[in-house]
Amino acid sequence: MKQLTPCPTKIEINEVAPRDGLQIEARFVPTEEKIRWIDALSTTGLRRIEATSFTSPKAIPNLRDAADVVTGIQRQEGVAITVLVPNVKGTERALACQVDEINLVMSASDSHGLANLRMTPERSLEQFAAILDVTKGSGVFINASLSTAFGCPFEGEVPEARVLELVEKLIGLGIQGFTLCDTTGMANPAQVKCLCEAVLERWPETPFTLHFHNTRGMGLANALAAWQAGITRFDASLGGLGGCPFAPGATGNVCTEDLVHMFEAMGVDTGVDLDALLEITATLPDLIGHDVPGQVVKAGKSNRRYAMPATSSQSS
């Protein structure tokens, strides 16, 4: 793990909890509560918010109110609203709501593509081409998320060459930005550094976002490795909401406030008001009905001071 590029002094966060987090929750969060939540998030300095998914209401009932959410929220200067769309129909619905960005999802591995989207990566490429026909001239930024870019829970290893080949094809189609997703928390820091350096070297002008899960505790270590490779864009989920339906018992997406806390402690500018973010995290249990895995919201920031206790304990 040689250091090739100077580490970035600024990063930006794409908050994915309203989409990636809520979609697997047991209960539907009422539309007006979603809107209030996203409006609060929009004032914290987050650069992008993945607000919802224009999917079939049958596939993801929790996000059946996609259009009402996107048209109901207050748009803030400097905060891009991005939405996931699975197909042409979803794209048309999203465009009608004046989104800033559209996020397409495909898997880097065949079996995860079939399991998650009911289509192979090749079929996804065809679908993306049809979607890009629809978005042409709209001015909307088109991002593609590559699931299982660091490994597939069904097939195992996903070769780096496979990811590079898909990125190349997608750039050829007209995709403008990419999110490399460690969908089930299989990535390790050495692998992250390699893949990030490979894409940044080949496509230095293309925005690459990294999406980590904390399934095996490596979420922040992987983010650190990506940043050391020169990555400046991260997906994260408030409270660590989200997870993977194929990995029961595992924790979810890398936690936004824990990620912001680490980078800010290191002197890296995230643009985010961490105190404001933590206040919103504190409201999550009421919003979704259960505790969240985020740790800074429980332990406090590292500059938190305690009163001296009365008894000694000999901890190290």
Place this chain on the structure above:
Amino acid sequence: MKQLTPCPTKIEINEVAPRDGLQIEARFVPTEEKIRWIDALSTTGLRRIEATSFTSPKAIPNLRDAADVVTGIQRQEGVAITVLVPNVKGTERALACQVDEINLVMSASDSHGLANLRMTPERSLEQFAAILDVTKGSGVFINASLSTAFGCPFEGEVPEARVLELVEKLIGLGIQGFTLCDTTGMANPAQVKCLCEAVLERWPETPFTLHFHNTRGMGLANALAAWQAGITRFDASLGGLGGCPFAPGATGNVCTEDLVHMFEAMGVDTGVDLDALLEITATLPDLIGHDVPGQVVKAGKSNRRYAMPATSSQSS
């Protein structure tokens, strides 16, 4: 965070759960169960095990059986048994049990020293000198753990210069190795890299061990940063047992199996049989009466394969 030294290809782990983990548990683990547990840990490739603490039974009742534990365990070739001792009396008891290593603890900050050990760092240095008089000629390795080396929960920042000054004084006294402890999980990776590089540059022949807590989710990221600085020795606690009495709600020590899993996934040789370790972790809830925060024991190793599910879900 520039890369100054090549990253080590091998690391070694000091398992601290039998001491640092058990001491704060609500219930006493029977002596024979402790012995069975340490005997199992001794066969997994861990390089050192901090087996107990020769403290006053009143101060830490959970470890009141220190001598019985150390004399009861099976000693394995290549596995050093280290114990914490707080004073001359504890040192004499430890030496009588033929330990391989003695671990002395002091705080880098005054208020944590007073809160945790009822003495200032200066008083600890005097105490250490008296202990070193007793251990002279014993052949036992003397390590000093510096608590709050990355920050104090009462005072805040602990300057790097303060840590370097204490290490210098302790080397002068005859201390052979050091553990730099992030006692309450305040360290961040940039800070870790700076301090590790500073000590390795000044004292390249002295063994430095890093002791992290996962209080704010940065445990593995900090271990990664230390390893990048050239550190090859880590404290870790099975299942992530342990914690800090001054940080209620916070998770504990960095988890041994999660640390081993990350480094092994990166191709770094830990010497540890991860499968054997995970089997022992799975017995922890029975041993201590509650679930543990370790994540790999829940999620499985990153090379775990899942069967294809019947339905799709659109996760990224």
